[in-house]
């Protein structure tokens with residue numbers, strides 16, 4: 001298969017490529033929309049999409065476009081580049097999928113026309129699922145391309161011909177290097193969850209992939225945050241983009257969240273106590289490491305919970321089994337790491353529990369955004385130990401608000417007070433000092 005390579009700077013650095021972020025300051029309307037207060041004057045009919053697409057929208061049950069869909073769909077339909085600052089749970093996937101389907105339906109043509117880059121296989125599958133649902137009445141065919149599974153079915157689909165490729169960068173580059181995929185006539189490039197791709201070290205891969213795309217194309221760029229390197233990537237690949245911002249950096253209004261100050265020793269018992277309070281648990285629990293995810297899932301299972309772990313070391317088959325099992329309700333609890341949980345879109349997650357504190361304010365927002373998704377409400381609990389104090393302050397600074405502290409009976413002030421009152425006894429000094437240290441650390445909250 002013929003491959004064409006374009007130089008990345010063929011259209012970069014022009015003055016028109018600067019992003020006008022000044023327009024990015026209007027506040028999100030999603031909260032009012034979610035509460036049903038916002039006027040419902042705009043429905044999907046007003047985008048004048050092909051009837052086959054509007055029929056599919058009805059079939060999946062969407063009635064009112066979300067704020068990002070209202071903002072982005074008309075712009076994307078005009079062929080403009082978009083710089084989307086939007087967190088997950090806002091409906092951003094359909095905001096780019098619908099106009100892409102419209103383009104493909106209008107002028108059918110059998111080659112790769114849209115490339116969607118996603119950081120994880122789970123997110124790639126979700127996007128693919130949405131393309132399948134919304135494109136059910138049209139001719140567009142889509143394939144997912146990611147590592148950890150055999151290349152054979154991906155190659156089969158590529159040979160049969162597809163219009164949309166949803167890919168994780170690493171495996172896509174393998175196919176490019178093997179000369180098995182021709183991206184030279186790609187009309188639309190979507191970079192989804194760019195900040196997470198950056199976290200996962202994919203930026204060099206993305207820059208390489210760009211060499212195989214035509215310079216004249218529409219580019220849609222989505223990220224929940226905009227650190228300097230993401231902004232620089234966006235500046236170099238977008239052409240006079242229209243900024244679209246929804247959700248800002250605060251968690252969606254439908255999530256109520258609080259902190260449970262605790263200690264590492266009390267954490268396991270506190271988690272069990274919290275879970276006992278949830279009547280019909282459908283809980284996503286985050287841990288810092290893969291091994292902690294596996295161990296915690298095993299210990300919850302011993303405590304009688306229907307639970308599965310989802311972490312990057314698991315082979316794809318087991319990850320699929322965990323995701324699908326949680327989705328189907330075979331498991332009530334999924335214990336995951338940040339990267340594995342990226343893009344998880346499971347409806348009706350009642351609670352997110354941060355068993356371990358996330359590293360950054362952005363990660364906190366992403367995690368708790370797993371619950372309270374479109375049209376639903378959810379709760380997020382974070383177990384915070386003394387060493388988390390700095391991150392907690394960072395998160396509160398980013399949110400512009402103090403997160404409520406709560407204590408369960410038996411896990412709060414009274415324990416610490418009791419510990420501090422222990423009489424000093426020979427041989428107990430170390431124990432008492434460590435409790436006092438813990439008291440100091442817990443006080444930070």
Ligand code: AMP
Pocket residue numbers: 061062063064065066069087088089090091092093094345347373374375
């Ligand atoms: P996303 O932010 O793209 O991950 O979407 C989050 C969830 O919202 C997905 O489950 C979508 O199916 C759902 N969704 C997207 N658009 C709408 C809409 N207009 N009405 C109701 N649900 C939607």
